[in-house]
Amino acid sequence: MQFLPLEQLNIDEKILKILKDRGIEKLNPVQTEAINKGLLKDERLLVTSPTGSGKTLIAELGIISHLLNKGGKAIYITPLRALTSEKFSELKVWEKLGYKVGMTSGDYDTDDAWLKNYDIIISTYEKIDSLWRRNPSWLKEVDYFVLDEFHYLNDPHRGPVVESVAVRIRYKNLLALSATIQNYEEISKWLNATPVTTDWRPVPLKEGVIIPEKKSSYKVIFSNNESINIKGNDAILAYVNYVLQHGGQVLVFRNSRKIAESTARKIASNMGLFKMDKELEKISNEIKEVDDAGTTEKEDLAELVRSGVAYHHAGLSKGLRDIIEKYFIQRKIKVIVATPTLAAGVNLPARSVIVGDIYRFNRQILGFNEEIPIMEYKQMAGRAGRPGFDKEGEAIIVVRNKSEADRVFKKYILSPPEPIESKLGNEASFYTFILGIVSSEGRVTSDEVEDYAMGTLLDKDIVKSYLKKGLNWLRDNEFIAGDDDLVLTKFGKRVADLYINPFTAKTFKDYLTRNEKSCNVAYLHLCAYTPDGPRVSVSRNEMYDLVDLSPCPLFIEEPDDEDEFYNYVSALKVGMIINDWIEEVDEDIILGRYGIGSGDLRSIIDTMDWLTYSGFNISRVLDLKEHAEAFYILNLRVKDGIKEELIDLVKVPGIGRKRARLLFENNIKKPEDIIMNVDKVKSLLGSRLGEKVAKDAARIIAGNA
Known part of the structure; x- marks a missing residue:
């Protein structure tokens, strides 16, 4: 394997200095091969290599060399907003060369004209796809594209958008980055790109299985024929203890949120040695102060982290997830039990990865009986091994017996991931x-x-x-x-x-053109029932209770088909959740009433904000004035979770649902009242915030004059 000293690179001295200031003295084998294949000369490349092998630096060198040599703009595209934020932080370093780095994601109904002033733009595939539809002039200046996590082409949900973006730029300056792709020759030919492919990792990976052997003991068998025996009554607990005793950190992946949470509690109850750690106590207190999470979540996690353990899934608020990730990276939290979304979402390596389940839930066949794809396992296993801390990483799969071990070994450890195929075929x-x-x-x-x-x-x-x-x-x-x-x-x-699915638009059109104005729940149910609507799970007990609770006739009749009825009730549950939200029901009550997490609630709010806005625009373009009016008011309420009487107050920056209600109940009902009662506002909100709110209210009034 070839390592290339930076001095041998024919690049600008300023670039060399920035790299050396980051502690980079030489390029690793993946980066070296990319250079040899023409990275610095705008050669179109498809780079496929394991997680953690330095693909981001390849992108940085490609972008900067292009901008220095050719000018123009460059876009770095990721599949997830969390990755967009991560890459934005990493690429900001190039502002030292005078390049402006910007980031955009979400809010699809805009052309982001402000980006004309930026040289390097980080965004998501969906956002770039939506921008192409609006054709802003600045987008024509982009002549270098980085397609990150390109294996998302195989994802049923995001794959169609990734492919749509790739189709448009197949003949432009392009750099695609991916984890291992089995059919890389086919994909590189499709992209008109030269393949750069390697299995090199900065930290070698051992993969294996853990099998029950005899009472209270397990055997771990690795693919290199190494094996170890460990004691314990539970495979996951036993291996976690083994890793911690040897100074490592562990990521445990489970196939559902409930199982992830219960596994984290089991591990925590087994880790009394961390109970008196003062740093963990500080983290516990920090969790209690998070603003965007429910009380029960905060209490549960605050207790767990005292033992150096946390769980992580999409149901948690962003504030909680950020704290967990931050202190795991700092090696203060020792164990995270997560759902597989973590494997793709952020760069969070650990010495050991335990894949607790190779099955996931399939509602069609009712149970955890659908095997995960090989690529999903490889994503999880790829998190094993922390550069700079570990000599090797370990990824193990929990199996029930020897016969399952043989099959799992053959399928997941010894086989390449599935070939990438188009997901546009629907x-x-x-x-x-x-x-x-x-x-x-x-x-x-x-x-x-x-x-x-x-x-x-x-x-x-x-x-x-x-x-x-x-x-x-x-x-x-x-x-x-x-x-x-x-x-x-x-x-x-x-x-x-x-940027809505045309079938979503058709659903709006069909039901709104043949129905009169109805109550808020009917509109919310319609939004959630569209193909773009958020999905929530519905228990058997909720199935008919929710239908009975509907406060008015819905636009959509109950379907006879069982699967469609489930979707119908799921949409109704979303409608009820958002109706409670806009009626200012306390967030803790909403989370408890519907069995969701604060992260779920925020995701539902964001999607329903977009869909009520879309419903308003569809109604308006179809000249359905009453429906447009209803959607307009509804959209203003959904974003902040307020009754109609607070709409004017929340227009003032810094005033959300709770502060707006406090002001309203003290007879301050609109921005003009804030200006007229500055001292009263200061006494209610605090001097500094009250002063700022008054200035912002004055600006709003002046802007409306």
């Missing part, structure tokens, strides 16, 4: 793709749309079949007009700009 994804092409081009012939579609990874016969059906469907439902020359209708343009 109506919703493909029709969205066509709509996006017509939107970004403005006017396009059906032959040009076919050229774009033939540039996807889909089988060409499937493309032809979907293309004909898709164009007819989009015409029939008034998204596009024209036979050979295709343009968006006014309705189609608004849908494309909103």
